[in-house]
Amino acid sequence: xxxxxxxxxxxxxxxxxxxxxxxxxxxxxxxxxxxxxxxxxxxxxxxxxxxxxxxxxxxxxxxxxxxxxxxxxxxxxxxxxxxxxxxxxxxxxxxxxxxxxxxxxxxxxxxxxxxxxxxxxxxxxxxxxxxxxxxxxxxxxxxxxxxxxxxxxxxxxxxxxxxxxxxxxxxxxxxxxxxxxxxxxxxxxxxxxxxxxxxxxxxxxxxxxxxxxxxxxxxxxxxxxxxxxxxxxxxxxxxxxxxxxxxxxxxxxxxxxxxxxxxxxxxxxxxxxxxxxxxxxxxxxxxxxxxxxxxxxxxxxxxxxxxxxxxxxxxx
Numbered sequence: 443x444x445x446x447x448x449x450x451x452x453x454x455x456x457x458x459x460x461x462x463x464x465x466x467x468x469x470x471x472x473x474x475x476x477x478x479x480x481x482x483x484x485x486x487x488x489x490x491x492x493x494x495x496x497x498x499x500x501x502x503x504x505x506x507x508x509x510x511x512x513x514x515x516x517x518x519x520x521x522x523x524x525x526x527x528x529x530x531x532x533x534x535x536x537x538x539x540x541x542x543x544x545x546x547x548x549x550x551x552x553x554x555x556x557x558x559x560x561x562x563x564x565x566x567x568x569x570x571x572x573x574x575x576x577x578x579x580x581x582x583x584x585x586x587x588x589x590x591x592x593x594x595x596x597x598x599x600x601x602x603x604x605x606x607x608x609x610x611x612x613x614x615x616x617x618x619x620x621x622x623x624x625x626x627x628x629x630x631x632x633x634x635x636x637x638x639x640x641x642x643x644x645x646x647x648x649x650x651x652x653x654x655x656x657x658x659x660x661x662x663x664x665x666x667x668x669x670x671x672x673x674x675x676x677x678x679x680x681x682x683x684x685x686x687x688x689x690x691x692x693x694x695x696x697x698x699x700x701x702x703x704x705x706x707x708x709x710x711x712x713x714x715x716x717x718x719x720x721x722x723x724x725x726x727x728x729x730x731x732x733x734x735x736x737x738x739x740x741x742x743x744x745x746x747x748x749x750x751x752x753x754x755x756x757x758x
Contacts, residue, residue: 586641
């Protein structure tokens with residue numbers, strides 16, 4: 443059987459796609475490029491609302507692979523119940539590490555060095571000097587130490603940080619040092635000058651950063667969220683930053699998009715960027731490389747990379 447592949451990028455713009463499949467371009471438009479029931483390999487449109495990405499899934503009765511172009515899969519998970527057993531869900535590990543890590547360092551440096559204030563002063567034509575904290579000699583805690591967390595650490599090293607502490611769901615050892623389990627997070631938080639969130643959104647990480655988490659952060663610490671908005675309890679965060687005890691830099695928020703009248707926009711010590719960690723010039727080359735590799739594996743009946751779960755084998 444000739445497999446049907448749905449791509450959110452025009453197939454003729456992806457050099458090196460394996461021969462054999464029928465390729466269809468669909469980026470979330472109202473009209474489907476082919477019958478969803480015949481789709482074997484579905485690449486989810488990138489940066490589209492969840493309702494768009496999920497719309498064809500109930501009709502995809504023959505699908506064998508669902509491939510996201512995002513590191514997170516939380517926007518796709520609600521539609522997995524509509525799929526037959528044995529469907530492999532794959533994420534985009536390897537695509538967003540560079541861009542997200544770059545933005546993480548940008549948010550840290552901009553927040554510590556007071557760049558938003560300088561920009562506002564420039565708009566007013568005011569010359570405002572002052573003494574600001576450096577990233578050098580600081581302790582950074584990375585919560586959710588996967589490939590993006592490791593990429594963040596790669597970029598922290600040249601800045602002469604005093605220490606990088608790493609936390610993941612379970613303990614392990616890396617070339618750079620130990621990764622602590624989540625159970626040790628309470629003892630690590632009071633030592634960190636900068637706390638970076640790179641954890642996926644799951645039921646166990648939703649509101650991981652609650653009032654108790656924030657209360658354990660040291661006075662003057664910076665919270666950086668490049669994970670998912672609901673990892674942080676927004677109400678609890680507003681209370682802490684409102685007191686001036688900590689600051690925050692957020693590429694993701696809850697809710698998202700952030701309404702114009704939301705208090706986070708004007709909260710003291712908060713820098714907000716509109717979920718731009720992934721969409722940069724680095725995205726397309728890496729996304730195309732991932733799709734070429736995954737489709738080559740699929741056509742050759744080889745094991746796929748980045749498999750997060752298989753429907754029918756666990757609770758989705």
